[in-house]
Amino acid sequence: xxxxxxxxxxxxxxxxxxxxxxxxxxxxxxxxxxxxxxxxxxxxxxxxxxxxxxxxxxxxxxxxxxxxxxxxxxxxxxxxxxxxxxxxxxxxxxxxxxxxxxxxxxxxxxxxxxxxxxxxxxxxxxxxxxxxxxxxxxxxxxxxxxxxxxxxxxxxxxxxxxxxxxxxxxxxxxxxxxxxxxxxxxxxxxxxxxxxxxxxxxxxxxxxxxxxxxxxxxxxxxxxxxxxxxxxxxxxxxxxxxxxxxxxxxxxxxxxxxxxxxxxxxxxxxxxxxxxxxxxxxxxxxxxxxxxxxxx
Numbered sequence: 517x518x519x520x521x522x523x524x525x526x527x528x529x530x531x532x533x534x535x536x537x538x539x540x541x542x543x544x545x546x547x548x549x550x551x552x553x554x555x556x557x558x559x560x561x562x563x564x565x566x567x568x569x570x571x572x573x574x575x576x577x578x579x580x581x582x583x584x585x586x587x588x589x590x591x592x593x594x595x596x597x598x599x600x601x602x603x604x605x606x607x608x609x610x611x612x613x614x615x616x617x618x619x620x621x622x623x624x625x626x627x628x629x630x631x632x633x634x635x636x637x638x639x640x641x642x643x644x645x646x647x648x649x650x651x652x653x654x655x656x657x658x659x660x661x662x663x664x665x666x667x668x669x670x671x672x673x674x675x676x677x678x679x680x681x682x683x684x685x686x687x688x689x690x691x692x693x694x695x696x697x698x699x700x701x702x703x704x705x706x707x708x709x710x711x712x713x714x715x716x717x718x719x720x721x722x723x724x725x726x727x728x729x730x731x732x733x734x735x736x737x738x739x740x741x742x743x744x745x746x747x748x749x750x751x752x753x754x755x756x757x758x759x760x761x762x763x764x765x766x767x768x769x770x771x772x773x774x775x776x777x778x779x780x781x782x783x784x785x786x787x788x789x790x791x792x793x794x795x796x797x798x799x800x801x802x803x804x805x806x807x808x809x810x811x812x
Contacts (some may be wrong), residue, residue, distance in 0.1 A: 518798055529572075531792045533748075536606030537571075542798035544613035544623055545805050551619045554696075557810045561693075564667060565616045566806060569675035570789040575668035575755040578734050581728040583766055585720060586648035589641035592726040594650075600739045603743065615693060617806060627696035634697070643724045653699045660704065662696045665711055667756055672784045683708050718809045723766040731767065747788055754782050788791040 534701045555561040582588045591597060597604040611630065615623045637650035648655060664687055678686070684735040694704040705711040736745070744807045756764060757772040764771070775781065794800055 519568050531744070531796060533602050533737065533744060534793050534796060535558055536603050536607055538793065538799050539811035540606045541613055541812050542802045544610055545617050545633075546619065546622070546635035546804065549617075549619035550621060552613075552618065552809075553619050554623050554692050555616065555689060557812065559684055559689055561616055561689045562806070562810060564671055564678065564686050566803075566810075567671050567675040568784075569786050570667070570752055571673065571789060571793075572755060572786060573611070573667045573670035575734060575752060576670060576750065576758055577663045578605075578688065579731055579755060579767070580662035580666060580743060580763060581659050581758060582730050583721045583723060583763060584655070584662075584718070585641050585644050585722055585724045585727070586646060586655055587658060588637060588727045588730065589643070590637045590650045590655075591730070591770040593639050598730070598733050602739075615696060617744055622694065630697050641724075643722075651698060653703060654697050656697050657694065657703060657714075660690075660697070660699060661711055661714055664690050664693075665715060666758075668708060668711075673787060674754075674779060675759065680708070687711055692755045723768070728767065744792075745783060748776075750776065750785050751789065754785065 540621065582591075595604070609624050614626045615682070631651065634650040634656075638648065640647050649672070669685050672683060674710075687708055687710075688706045689700050691704045691706055695701050705714045735793070740748060753772045753776055756767075756769045759769070759778045788798075794803070
């Protein structure tokens with residue numbers, strides 16, 4: 517692994533993979549929102565989702581989500597995401613950013629579109645033989661919990677300060693996120709302890725062939741330049757290292773080098789990715805709009 521200072525000096529073409537994410541951000545953060553949306557600039561959600569470690573949390577989240585065979589079957593059987601994995605990630609990121617920073621109407625419209633899509637995603641998982649329905653609140657809750665748990669885990673380890681009280685507040689605020697896709701609020705864990713208890717209770721979890729193939733693409737997406745590939749590979753190894761032991765075991769992953777997992781080393785990797793992202797058109801302007809509203 518090269519030092520972050522060397523990774524920083526990557527050619528512009530190596531940033532192509534980040535272009536869809538940049539466009540998702542600029543579309544989601546309106547210049548003149550009608551209101552402060554579902555959470556508002558003083559919320560913990562705004563602060564946490566602004567953290568530059570968010571991309572690393574996204575990689576971990578995908579790894580955990582894919583371990584539910586019914587969730588993975590729905591993706592594998594109803595999309596061609598592997599042909600454009602970054603586009604799919606950008607679409608998901610755009611949704612999260614819109615619900616976070618968009619005005620109320622934009623957030624509710626985004627939620628309505630997701631609920632409509634889920635109505636048509638149904639089938640049978642060929643591994644377990646179980647039927648799945650993407651609109652099933654129980655299945656949606658796994659996706660939500662894996663995302664929230666990953667964000668808390670990564671931001672606490674490698675992001676800005678998020679103490680235990682802040683983490684609980686974040687999990688509680690994110691109940692609204694879950695409601696937006698059709699999960700009854702009373703079913704959603706509202707504290708870190710409740711979230712962990714829920715995750716440990718879910719069955720059946722396993723790394724199906726579809727999950728293994730999917731994560732292989734996530735860890736080594738097509739179209740990466742040499743320098744970006746090295747950076748992305750290292751971030752992927754960090755994400756693996758933050759997984760619970762049972763999840764690493766399901767995938768057959770070993771434990772990464774402890775040196776790679778050190779906070780300052782990881783923050784350098786995150787910083788290199790963030791520096792490239794901020795150089796893309798519209799990104800700094802969108803981030804400045806968020807920061808300005810948080811300071812008002």
